[in-house]
Every structure is written in C-alpha cells, then in structure tokens.
Amino acid sequence: MQKRKVMMENEGKRPSQGRNPLRRVAVLATGGTIAGAAESGTQAGYTSGKMGIDAMIDAVPGIRALADVHGEQIANVGSQDMSFAIMIRLAQRINELFAADAADGIVVTHGTDTMEETAHFLNLTVKSRRPVVMTGAMRPYTAISADGPLNLYNAVSVAADPAADRRGVMVVMNDRIHGAHSLTKTNTTSVETFLSPVNGLIGTVFYGNVAYFRRPFRKHTYQSEFSVDGLTQLPRVDILHACADMPADLIECSVERGAKGIVIAGHGNGNMNAATIDTAARMAAQGIVIVRSSHVATGTVSRNIELDDDRLGFIAADELNPAKARILLMLALVKKRSLANLQDLFYTY
Ligand code: ASP
Numbered sequence: 533m534q535k536r537k538v539m540m541e542n543e544g545k546r547p548s549q550g551r552n553p554l555r556r557v558a559v560l561a562t563g564g565t566i567a568g569a570a571e572s573g574t575q576a577g578y579t580s581g582k583m584g585i586d587a588m589i590d591a592v593p594g595i596r597a598l599a600d601v602h603g604e605q606i607a608n609v610g611s612q613d614m615s616f617a618i619m620i621r622l623a624q625r626i627n628e629l630f631a632a633d634a635a636d637g638i639v640v641t642h643g644t645d646t647m648e649e650t651a652h653f654l655n656l657t658v659k660s661r662r663p664v665v666m667t668g669a670m671r672p673y674t675a676i677s678a679d680g681p682l683n684l685y686n687a688v689s690v691a692a693d694p695a696a697d698r699r700g701v702m703v704v705m706n707d708r709i710h711g712a713h714s715l716t717k718t719n720t721t722s723v724e725t726f727l728s729p730v731n732g733l734i735g736t737v738f739y740g741n742v743a744y745f746r747r748p749f750r751k752h753t754y755q756s757e758f759s760v761d762g763l764t765q766l767p768r769v770d771i772l773h774a775c776a777d778m779p780a781d782l783i784e785c786s787v788e789r790g791a792k793g794i795v796i797a798g799h800g801n802g803n804m805n806a807a808t809i810d811t812a813a814r815m816a817a818q819g820i821v822i823v824r825s826s827h828v829a830t831g832t833v834s835r836n837i838e839l840d841d842d843r844l845g846f847i848a849a850d851e852l853n854p855a856k857a858r859i860l861l862m863l864a865l866v867k868k869r870s871l872a873n874l875q876d877l878f879y880t881y
Contacts (some may be wrong), residue, residue, distance in 0.1 A: 542674040555664035556693040557599040558635040559684075560625060561585035562618065562650075563608040564643025566680040568672030578672040580610030580643060586672065588641065592681045598740060599637075600678035611643025611650070611668075611673045611772040616766050616862075619650055621718055623657040623760040630660040641684065644725060644870040647703060648715050650858045655701040655712035655748075656758045656881060663696035664753070666703045666712075670723045679706065679723045682739075691741035696742070700733055700752030709735040711748045713881070716853055718829065729830035730851050750851075751880050766862040771854045773827055780807035783815055793821035793861045794827030797854035802826050802833035809844065814843035821865065821874060825857040835875070845871060850878045 550774050561567065567588060570578035585603035595601060606625060607618045622640065629631030629635045642650055658664055668686035669680030687704040690696050701712040705726050714728035728734075735744035770786040772778075774796060786794055796812065798804050802824030804812070812822045824846055826833050835841045835848040849857040857878070864877050 555599050555694070556634070557637045557638040557639060557688050557691045558629055559585055559589060559599050559601060559603045559639045559641065559688070560606050560622065561588065561603060561608065561641045562606050562611070562614070564611050564641065564645075564647075564668045565672050565684065565855075566641050566643075566667065567608060567671035568669075569674045570672050573674060573676040575675075579675070582734075583673055584608075585641070585878060588680070588684065591673065592685050595685055595688055598685070600877055601688060606806070609643070611646040614646045614650060615642070616653075619653045620760050620763055622650070623654055626654065626658050626664060627660070627806065630658075630662055635662070637665065637693075639684070639687045639691045640664065640666045642666050642668050644670060644705070644717055646855075647726075648712070648853075649705050649855050649859055651701050651712035651715065652852075652859050653863075654754050655752045656860065657760045658701065658753045658758070659756075661698045661754050663691050663693070663699065664701045665691040665696070666701065667705060670721065670725055685740060686737040687838075690737055692740055693742050695744065697848065698747070698754075699734055699744070699831075700748045704737055707736055707738055708733055709737055709742070709744070712752070713748055713750050713856075715853070718828070730832065734847055739824050756881065758866075763866070767792040767865040769795060769862045769865070771795045771797055771858055771859045773797045774799050774804045774808070776805075778805050778808050780805075781813040783808065783811045787820055791820070792865050793823065793858075795825050795849070795854050795857045795861065798824050798829040798833070800826065800828060801831070801837050801849060803838055809839065812846065813844045820874040821831045821847060821861060823847045823857050823878075824850050825852060825854040826855065847871065847875050847878060852878065 567583040568578045568580045569582035665687045667683045703710040714731040719725040770791045
C-alpha cells in the first residue's frame with residue numbers, strides 16, 4: 533500500500549511581523565473551565581461554563597488594545613458534553629464569519645477535556661486561510677492564579693497577528709502555540725497539560741509576543757477536502773481500548789449498534805490480542821472500517837509492522853491518537869471510499 537508522506541515546510545524561529553490593533557477578532561465561546569466559577573478562589577470543585585463571554589472579555593486587562601474584539605456565545609457546556617451538533621454549528625459559524633469578511637481572526641474558548649477533538653474537527657472543516665485559535669483554562673475564572681485571562685489575552689494576540697494566517701487551527705495555552713493535529717492533553721489538573729509530543733510546537737506567545745517555529749506538516753483548513761456545508765450528522769465510529777485479554781465481542785456489539793468504523797486504541801504500535809484481530813478482520817471483510825491507533829502517549833502507528841494490514845484489511849492511524857483518528861474517519865465516511873483512499877487520508881491529514 534501507500535508510503536507515508538513526509539510534508540515538511542519548516543521555517544526558523546522568527547518574531548511575528550507585529551499586529552495591527554484594528555484587526556477584528558471574534559471570540560466564540562463554548563464553555564469549559566475558562567468560563568467556570570467556584571464559591572471561593574481556593575475551591576477545587578467548580579461548575580464549568582458559568583460565565584458569559586462578554587464578562588470574560590471584560591475581565592482581561594488590555595485585551596481591547598490588541599484587537600477589535602467582539603464576543604459571541606455558541607454554547608456554554610463543560611467540554612465533556614461537547615457534541616458533534618455543537619462542533620458542526622461552530623464550524624459553520626466560523627466559515628460564515630470569514631466568508632462575510634466579518635473577522636480577521638477567530639478565538640474559540642473551550643473546555644480542555646475535548647479541546648483536541650474540536651480543534652482537529654475544525655482543522656478539517658474550516659475553509660479559510662485566516663487564523664482560528666482555541667483556548668481554555670485549567671483553573672476556573674474565580675481561582676487564585678486563574679490561567680484563563682492570560683490564555684485569552686495570548687489567544688487574541690495570535691488571532692490578531694497577520695503572520696498567523698495559513699497555520700491551520702491552533703491551541704494557545706500556557707504560553708505555547710500547538711497545532712490541532714499534534715496536541716494532546718497529558719495532565720488532569722496542571723496548567724501545563726497540553727503537549728505536542730510527535731511534532732512539536734507551532735510557536736510560543738509570551739504576554740502577547742508571538743514567535744513561530746513551523747507551519748503544520750499536514751493538510752488543514754483551506755486545503756482540506758472535508759466540509760460541514762449541509763452536514764447535520766456523522767456516521768457512528770466507536771473507539772475500543774485494548775487491554776489484557778480484551779473481549780473481542782465488543783467489536784460485534786459496536787457493529788450491531790450501527791458503527792460503520794471502529795478505532796482500536798491499541799497497545800504499542802496499534803496491537804491487539806489474537807481474538808480481537810480475528811473478529812476485526814471478519815468485520816473488515818464485511819465493510820466495517822477498522823483503524824489501528826494507540827493508547828500510548830506518543831509515537832506513530834505504522835502499517836504492516838507486527839500485523840499484516842494488507843491481508844487483514846486494516847488502516848493504520850499514523851500520527852493520530854484514537855480520538856482524532858475517530859473524527860477523521862467520521863468525516864471520511866460521509867461518502868463511500870476505498871481502503872486505499874482511507875489509508876491515504878491518514879497520511880495526508
Ligand atoms: N471539564 C472541563 C471541560 O473540559 C475541564 C477544563 O475545561 O479544563 O470543560
């Protein structure tokens with residue numbers, strides 16, 4: 533089958549070209565801890581999605597000097613409740629704002645739990661060269677040393693920067709700029725939770741000073757073939773987590789419930805036990821798409837290493853973790869595709 537493509541469009545670190553204070557940045561809010569509130573500044577428990585976007589913007593000193601900022605509330609949920617209905621609405625709204633030339637850049641505030649999933653979805657469905665920058669917080673707005681206000685300030689700085697164009701969807705958290713394809717949440721509570729373990733950072737932003745290290749290596753946004761135009765729902769794809777003595781009938785249960793594809797969050801290089809391989813291969817022969825990803829924190833899943841994907845009819849997720857592999861597969865399965873085409877998508881996006 534196809535060879536893995538390496539698309540390198542690297543560039544050295546350089547300071548941004550500076551920003552025009554009149555650039556228009558729309559801040560689309562969806563909830564999360566960044567909009568969370570607790571009774572006191574030291575309370576560990578809090579409720580996500582309490583604050584409205586206008587109050588959040590007004591609480592950040594100096595933000596209106598960075599850009600012409602206006603807020604819009606799309607949803608107000610903890611991101612564990614993020615749905616494809618909200619993601620589709622968000623992508624459609626972003627496309628609408630850019631098509632109408634109503635914004636030069638967009639910031640999306642979002643919970644951190646599923647930030648990487650929405651970032652990847654938007655990276656595949658936004659149709660613009662202009663920047664979309666997601667941000668969130670690990671501490672609620674009412675906490676001592678809340679991280680949300682500076683994250684929002686930095687996200688607006690990146691979204692207002694002309695040099696941010698054509699870098700796809702980015703996530704700005706804790707002074708780092710991550711690409712949607714690469715980032716993953718790695719810590720349950722720390723403000724340094726997001727890492728880009730396979731490909732590294734897009735850049736850094738320090739009190740609004742932006743520096744870029746690279747462009748995304750994979751296709752995104754304006755280069756993507758996927759679209760949310762007229763999209764109301766997506767085909768079901770389930771993730772099954774490999775573990776010792778994994779029961780293979782989980783795959784049959786998913787298929788009975790309507791799954792058109794299954795992502796195996798495999799061991800190591802996308803491995804699973806013999807019983808699961810047999811059942812998965814039987815389902816693949818019936819047209820269910822089986823993608824091998826990994827529950828390991830970093831590294832790629834390659835074809836035909838410990839398993840003969842060509843014979844079994846499996847797809848290797850390459851750099852995508854299980855959650856992102858699922859999103860790519862859901863968008864891909866909106867239309868009928870060959871296995872060769874599906875594998876190629878995992879090398880392209
Ligand atoms: N559960 C929260 C959310 O994802 C956590 C956070 O935002 O940090 O909405």
